[in-house]
Amino acid sequence: MNINTYQDLIALAEEQPEPQRLLFVFSKAELPEDATPAQKKAFEQGEGGVLNPVICVDRTPEEVRDFTTLVSESEQTGHDWDIAFVAAMSGRGGMPPTSEECLQPLKMMMQQIQSGMISRFLAFSRQGELVQLN
Template identity: 55%
Template sequence: MHIHSYSDLINAARAQPEPQRLLFVFARAELPDGATEDQRLLFEQGEGGALAPVLCVDKTPQEAANFQTLIDESARTGMSWDVAFVSTMNGRGGIAPNSDEAEKPLRLMTEQIQAGIVSQFIAIDRRGNLLQLA
């Protein structure tokens, strides 16, 4: 199944043989310390910078069925973000993973994003558009 939208992601998670838990790490674009003037100019134009994780959450596909719900929930935290990274966890024996089981994978996701290792995650902007990040 090809994922072209947030709805496709939710449908793919629901279609898996085992129940899924979705892992979200929200990140903000920041200008790295020691940035050059050229880097600053690019950043002001919406390009470049570094992604810094600011918030993470785990949800079942049912809890995260609507992307606007995630945006509204994140707004209540007061944390601004630019990109949401998404991964999944498989359940076992027909039972979805719980939030306690999601804690370590979320921590690992956060560390990978901080290191710039993001190709294995689905990236979504605030408008719900899927992104291709290099």
């Protein structure tokens, strides 16, 4: 199954043989301090910049069936964000991973995002649209 929407992600997670926990890292597009004039101009037009993680959470697919639920929850933190990166973590023995088991993978996700290594994650806009980042 191809993932083209957030609902596809949830459906695929629920179809897995072991219960899943979804890992979310919310990132804000920002201009680097040492940006060139060309980079500044591109950023003002909605292009370029760097994505800095601002929030990370783990949830079961059942807890976040609808993307608006996830957005509402994120708004309660007071942190603004532009892109939500998502990965899934499989449980074992019929049990989903615990939040404690997700801490290290979430930290690794944040480090990879800060390093620009984002190809292994799904990325969703604040409107819940799947986006391709280069």
